Amino acid sequence: MDDDQIRSLVDSRNGTVKPAIYSDAQLYELELERVFGRTWLFLAHESQIPKPGDFFNTFMGEDPVLVVRQKDGSVQVMMNQCRHRGMKLCHADSGNTKAFTCPYHGWAYQVDGALQSVPLEKEAYRGKLDKSKWGLIKAPRVESYKGLIFANWDESAPDLVTYLGDMAWYLDGFLDRREGGTEVVGGVHKWMIDCNWKFAAEQFCSDQYHAPYTHASAIQVLAPTPQNKPDGSPLGDGQTERPAWANGLGGVQFAGKGHGSAFFFTENADANVWVGGEVSAYFRETYPEAEARLGKVRALRLAGHNTMFPTLSWLNGTQTLRVWHPRGPGRIEVWVFCIADKAAPPEVKEALKKSHARAFGPAGFLEQDDSENWIEVQKVLRGHKARQTDFCMQMGLGFEERREDGIPGITNGTFAETAARGFYQRWVDLMTGKSWNEIEAAGAAWEQEVIDA
Ligand code: FES
Ligand SMILES: [Fe+2]
Known part of the structure; x- marks a missing residue:
């Protein structure tokens, strides 16, 4: 669907919408990219992850993400998706951890998302795996507003207060x-x-x-x-x-x-x-x-x-x-x-x-x-x-x-x-x-x- 077709679905000046916006699969795919990939999305309340290592498992659109309290008190948001074969890394709704270990082949990530260890690293990868390149994908923008934690995938988005x-x-x-x-x-x-x-x-x-x-x-x-x-x-x-x-x-x-x-x-x-x-x-x-x-x-x-x-x-x-x-x-x-x-x-x-x-x-x-x-x-x-x-x-x-x-x-x-x-x-x-x-x-x-x- 091109931009003109999308524009024809909503007339906010005269007050009409076309029902395709609620049912069309192609538009939905585009929403995941252009709405949920660019806006500030609420993830968790600060009170749910008070201590270092506390995490809350949620979603940005359909993307599973982990919201994790760091040692320095900051919050990082990272994809709940192992970099090896894409397995969902953590299945607990919330909790406290020192590391996230993938249930498929056992890659383990630190709470800041860095890849920490890989089973049989020497035997299987023979020293050729650069672990620094395979950390979890992180949301580049994370901000809180009065206790509510939000993240945004879009580096060019306005700050949260401007967005509000x-x-x-x-x-x-x-x-x-x-x-x-x-x-x-x-x-x-x-x-x-x-x-x-x-x-x-x-x-x-x-x-x-x-x-x-x-x-x-x-x-x-x-x-x-x-x-x-x-x-x-x-x-x-x-x-x-x-x-x-x-x-x-x-x-x-x-x-x-x-x-x-x-x-x-x-x-x-x-x-x-x-x-x-x-x-x-x-x-x-x-x-x-x-x-x-x-x-x-x-x-x-x-x-x-x-x-x-x-x-x-x-x-x-x-x-x-x-x-x-x-x-x-x-x-x-x-x-x-x-x-x-x-x-x-x-x-x-x-x-x-x-x-x-x-x-x-x-x-x-x-x-x-x-x-x-x-x-x-x-x-x-x-x-x-x-x-x-x-x-x-x-x-x-x-x-x-x-x-x-x-x-x-x-x-x-x-x-x-x-x-x-x-x-x-x-x-x-x-x-x-x-x-x-x-x-x-x-x-x-x-x-x-x-x-x-
Ligand atoms: S998919 Fe996670 S270790 Fe293989
Ligand atoms: Fe109601």
């Missing part, structure tokens, strides 16, 4: 509420969903519109429900307060550099009905610290969904952070982490873990609602005719604005598809092989155009 742009402001609201930062609580939930990675990433980027309908049954169970006032005192007898978003009240959608977020304003920490109990009480108690660090708007932003392009998503309140690892055009492997403030007491971390799993674990009531949609759309796309249509992505077209209340970036009302349009524009810019300078310029031009429209 205004998204850093939103990410801070998740990671920087309290002194000491965050940590991962419990293990990583992993499961497969039969859908294209962009359905999941785009929904978390942009789609608040699905919530009142897709999650209607969960809303009926959980709200209206007796709630507390912002100061924690109970509402009067029989008084109830529905969550702001269920009432369709005002909120904000943000779009920038392919990233996106949508959230509602509420002065009531309990308005995020998915959490409740000890978790709500904790957010209420720690609100003053969060406000002092982040300001009122971000401190109050307890409910909202977010995607950092391409595949890192998170939800405030339920504290779920997830990566949509691509597994072919019609499949993803979902990896889900529960994130808690390090300073939270153990019983709060335990409560967070439970409320997180209840809503967004593999059998979570909201998780199930969401993935059902993506699976069904993907199934429909097996049809020939189904793949010839245009999808409508026009919500809120022309109503984008820049706010003056400190919320950065291009914004719209919560029920909009601005962030989806920005997400697919960034996808096209990457997929047509532009340089990073061209990509950043195209992103800025897109932002100006949607504001001027």
Whole structure:
């Protein structure tokens, strides 16, 4: 598929996409190279590999990589692929080691990726193997942002903070509420969903519109429900307060550099009905610290969904952070982490873990609602005719604005598809092989155009 054909698949100015972007095998191969080979990909949380020799086994796109803490405290990211015949070197999910030894013929690598020893080296290679040339392939760029470790294969990519742009402001609201930062609580939930990675990433980027309908049954169970006032005192007898978003009240959608977020304003920490109990009480108690660090708007932003392009998503309140690892055009492997403030007491971390799993674990009531949609759309796309249509992505077209209340970036009302349009524009810019300078310029031009429209 050439660049003109790729450009014809997305019209971010008029709000249409062609379904081939979710189903075409050739495009998927190109994505592995041009999206997953060039963007900053989340790999692990610092708290998962605190000591030298600690490692976490994960993926960049479909490429298996090891994230390894070095003796000097730095982090290196290397292909989990033996240089001899390509065997997967390490099969453990995580752990601590002095070396990685290949299970096929026994080549052993130091934690910095250098090839350390080769069985029968003298007899088999007769002194002719230059071990210094056969170390593990390393990601040239590794950076952390407030506890999250990312890597990038592309030496020409902008640094991580530039890549994040205004998204850093939103990410801070998740990671920087309290002194000491965050940590991962419990293990990583992993499961497969039969859908294209962009359905999941785009929904978390942009789609608040699905919530009142897709999650209607969960809303009926959980709200209206007796709630507390912002100061924690109970509402009067029989008084109830529905969550702001269920009432369709005002909120904000943000779009920038392919990233996106949508959230509602509420002065009531309990308005995020998915959490409740000890978790709500904790957010209420720690609100003053969060406000002092982040300001009122971000401190109050307890409910909202977010995607950092391409595949890192998170939800405030339920504290779920997830990566949509691509597994072919019609499949993803979902990896889900529960994130808690390090300073939270153990019983709060335990409560967070439970409320997180209840809503967004593999059998979570909201998780199930969401993935059902993506699976069904993907199934429909097996049809020939189904793949010839245009999808409508026009919500809120022309109503984008820049706010003056400190919320950065291009914004719209919560029920909009601005962030989806920005997400697919960034996808096209990457997929047509532009340089990073061209990509950043195209992103800025897109932002100006949607504001001027
Ligand atoms: S494939 Fe690893 S030692 Fe042969
Ligand atoms: Fe949802």
